[in-house]
Amino acid sequence: MTGSVESYMRRCTLCPRNCGADRMAGRMGYCGAPARITAARAALHMWEEPCISGEKGSGAVFFSGCSLGCVYCQNYRISGGSLGKEISEEQLCEIFLRLQDEDGAANINLVTAGHYVPQICLALERARSRGLSIPVVYNSSGYEKPQTLQMLDGLVDIYLPDFKYMDGGLAKAFSKAPDYPERAMEALACMVRQAPVCRFDADGYMTAGVIVRHLILPGHVKNSKAVLSYLYETYGDSIYISIMNQYTPVADFPDHPELNRKVTEREYERVLDYALSIGIENAFIQEGDTASESFIPPFDCQGV
């Protein structure tokens, strides 16, 4: 981190939106985040990949606001930024330590944290000096700037980014981010540079590395294949890929009627068959009827 938290908040360019919002003056940019850390939940989360949640649970801190803002957002209750509780860096540090020492979390899981990276760095540094020793997971939409991710170098052990689109048209239509493919490629390259080797402990929990998630969207198998192809051609077996079929419609989408349904079994099979056919082995897949809202926890400020 080259400047103070205030300097980053004074003219915010933390994410590819580059709003320049003066968050210190109470203005909000595209992400809807104020200058102070705002979080809607800090508790054990059991629904991440098995090597992240395991039986202990992942110590997930869900931050409010989001710089991507997909129309189909599964966490729409908090992504707008208005729901949540403001906390200081010291309070966030104490939350990290409580998740480790009292709740027995396998890791600290920073969910959609990109718009608070400078504050989170301070909280993590403080927590490390006070005994935080479990891995730190950075759980992201993938729409990030390398300059911001660079601040996390040495503080984050595991990157867990989405890679949503290779099709800029879809990224524009669903997330108002036609540059998503390029930004996500740059961000992922930075993450892999910081965590180039996947490591696991004796109990199967991941301790370092990168898992890229891809949420299949109904009606868009072609986009999914393009994403998987890019990931495997670029990174081979050095990363893990999590292929997710849990898309759940959260609203009515008159402009995108295909989003009004879940992913069919046939669509999921086509994507999995493709993954196998190109040689992907380091993959997590979801079994059975996982397309349910049970993955979405209550955002009631528990633990914040």
Ligand code: SF4
């Ligand atoms: S983090 Fe928020 S305020 Fe900052 S540039 Fe991105 S969208 Fe704008």
